[in-house]
Amino acid sequence: xxxxxxxxxxxxxxAVQPDDPAIFCDGDRYTWGQFTAASNALARSFLxxxxxxxxxxxxxxxxxxxxxxxxxxxxKARLAPxxxxxxxxxxxxxxxxxxxxxxxxxxxxxxxxxxxxxxxxMPGVKLWVCAGARxxxxxxxxxxATGDGSKLDIKRSPDDMFLLYTGGTTGMPKGVMWPGxxxxxxxxxxxxxxxxxxxxxxxxxxxxxxxxxxGRMPIYVAPPLMHGxxxxxxxxxxxxxAPIVITRSARFDAPSALDAMTLFQTGGxxxxxxxxxxxxxxxxxxxxxxxxVRSMRTITSSGxxxxxxxxxxxxxxxxxVILYDSFxxxxxxxxxxxxxxxxxKADEARFDAPNTVVVRADDFTPIPPxxxxxxxxxxxxxxxxxxxxxxxxxxRTYVExxxxxxxxxxxxxxxxxxxRIKLLGRGSHCINSGGxxxxxxxxxxxxxxxxxxxxxxxxxxxxxxxxxxxAAVVSLEPGTQAAPADLIEHVRSRLSHYKAPRRxxxxxxxxxxxxxxxxxxxxxxxxxxxxx
Numbered sequence: 232x233x234x235x236x237x238x239x240x241x242x243x244x245x246a247v248q249p250d251d252p253a254i255f256c257d258g259d260r261y262t263w264g265q266f267t268a269a270s271n272a273l274a275r276s277f278l279x280x281x282x283x284x285x286x287x288x289x290x291x292x293x294x295x296x297x298x299x300x301x302x303x304x305x306x307k308a309r310l311a312p313x314x315x316x317x318x319x320x321x322x323x324x325x326x327x328x329x330x331x332x333x334x335x336x337x338x339x340x341x342x343x344x345x346x347x348x349x350x351x352x353m354p355g356v357k358l359w360v361c362a363g364a365r366x367x368x369x370x371x372x373x374x375x376a377t378g379d380g381s382k383l384d385i386k387r388s389p390d391d392m393f394l395l396y397t398g399g400t401t402g403m404p405k406g407v408m409w410p411g412x413x414x415x416x417x418x419x420x421x422x423x424x425x426x427x428x429x430x431x432x433x434x435x436x437x438x439x440x441x442x443x444x445x446g447r448m449p450i451y452v453a454p455p456l457m458h459g460x461x462x463x464x465x466x467x468x469x470x471x472x473a474p475i476v477i478t479r480s481a482r483f484d485a486p487s488a489l490d491a492m493t494l495f496q497t498g499g500x501x502x503x504x505x506x507x508x509x510x511x512x513x514x515x516x517x518x519x520x521x522x523x524v525r526s527m528r529t530i531t532s533s534g535x536x537x538x539x540x541x542x543x544x545x546x547x548x549x550x551x552v553i554l555y556d557s558f559x560x561x562x563x564x565x566x567x568x569x570x571x572x573x574x575x576k577a578d579e580a581r582f583d584a585p586n587t588v589v590v591r592a593d594d595f596t597p598i599p600p601x602x603x604x605x606x607x608x609x610x611x612x613x614x615x616x617x618x619x620x621x622x623x624x625x626x627r628t629y630v631e632x633x634x635x636x637x638x639x640x641x642x643x644x645x646x647x648x649x650x651r652i653k654l655l656g657r658g659s660h661c662i663n664s665g666g667x668x669x670x671x672x673x674x675x676x677x678x679x680x681x682x683x684x685x686x687x688x689x690x691x692x693x694x695x696x697x698x699x700x701x702a703a704v705v706s707l708e709p710g711t712q713a714a715p716a717d718l719i720e721h722v723r724s725r726l727s728h729y730k731a732p733r734r735x736x737x738x739x740x741x742x743x744x745x746x747x748x749x750x751x752x753x754x755x756x757x758x759x760x761x762x763x
Contacts, residue, residue: 268380448498503747
């Protein structure tokens with residue numbers, strides 16, 4: 232491969248019709264002609280600011296048409312996009328902008344106060360750009376995206392990269408350096424395979440598929456584009472010439488999403504587990520005549536397990552859909568996949584993972600299938616370059632096993648007798664109760680299998696006798712009640728008794744970030760307040 236990700240979008244632009252839709256956002260429609268011209272003009276504006284190849288462009292933005300515009304313009308200009316979690320406070324923002332060496336910051340007008348406060352602290356930033364409104368003291372995104380919209384005459388490289396910052400579980404955010412060719416090596420062929428298409432081997436083959444209108448059904452991207460699941464799915468779809476459907480709202484609203492899916496007859500969707508899937512199913516069951524989602528062909532969930540009961544329920548309304556559990560991380564894609572169709576019995580995910588093994592933590596030797604021994608997930612192939620400006624953490628995370636570079640993901644798992652991987656959870660959240668290791672995700676899935684439970688988070692709380700005891704917060708279906716003792720007994724009926732919560736509190740809403748990731752610190756605060 233001798234081209235960069237910006238070249239992929241040049242090829243897409245030559246294959247689509249200018250009036251074909253590229254982005255639907257809250258009633259607005261952006262065509263490929265508009266998107267191509269604006270991203271080319273914006274790339275020229277970025278270069279006019281004096282940036283050199285590899286300079287960083289931080290995106291402090293929620294979902295909007297502007298998010299992919301900035302990302303693609305940066306890649307066309309051989310600059311490195313940097314995702315910014317818009318929930319961060321001033322100190323976290325300052326750290327990320329400084330740590331990434333950002334020379335351009337593009338921010339939504341809603342965050343203008345934070346941007347103004349940061350501007351004097353960030354002397355390395357050459358250009359501050361406001362999206363959505365014209366505000367004194369900042370450049371306006373629409374102005375920079377207006378001008379010469381012709382294709383840039385620029386030689387790009389497959390090594391042109393972007394940074395995907397992950398908050399992780401401890402410490403400050405860390406920037407994972409992804410080469411731009413990941414979109415070709417992983418997402419383009421991966422999406423083609425999901426849709427039963429032949430993965431394109433060249434840009435010309437990609438253009439042939441686009442002109443045949445293959446795999447171009449609209450994709451609803453529910454998570455934020457600044458999150459890995461939303462980013463990989465959204466830009467993977469755009470790379471195939473497929474339009475994406477997004478909303479500016481910072482919160483997932485299932486009825487609004489289903490209205491859009493009905494209107495645009497979407498064929499695919501990205502979600503993050505039950506945090507998105509359960510509200511979808513509740514809305515479909517609540518107003519079955521309002522929505523028509525029978526056009527759905529794929530739903531991909533990553534970042535959080537989703538329950539068999541929810542999967543089975545979705546088939547009532549999407550009979551031809553294929554449900555993908557995608558096991559991935561900011562540090563690697565494609566760690567494993569689990570596929571469920573209507574003809575199959577929905578089950579808790581067990582991952583097929585041809586490029587993934589489970590190894591012992593002390594010497595990285597593979598764990599034999601069926602041994603019930605717990606180890607760490609290790610994956611090879613299509614890996615990032617490492618962590619930006621952190622060679623020590625890179626060396627700890629990306630290790631050589633038998634001469635091949637692997638990611639050690641930090642996830643604990645077992646290998647079942649058939650070779651499939653049973654994911655247990657992150658070691659950083661593992662509960663040690665009287666010497667027994669308990670993985671919160673396993674207990675959470677058991678709680679969520681209860682018909683009245685909407686969501687659950689499980690964590691360890693200090694215990695004088697056992698060191699830690701298992702605690703949980705759960706939210707229930709509206710209008711229902713369930714005694715904590717009954718919910719605890721439900722877990723005991725499915726798992727070993729020592730894994731069941733000793734204490735459980737029902738709360739109005741289980742705390743999660745907009746991308747569906749659990750907020751364990753806040754969950755512990757809610758638990759303590761309810762216990763008091």
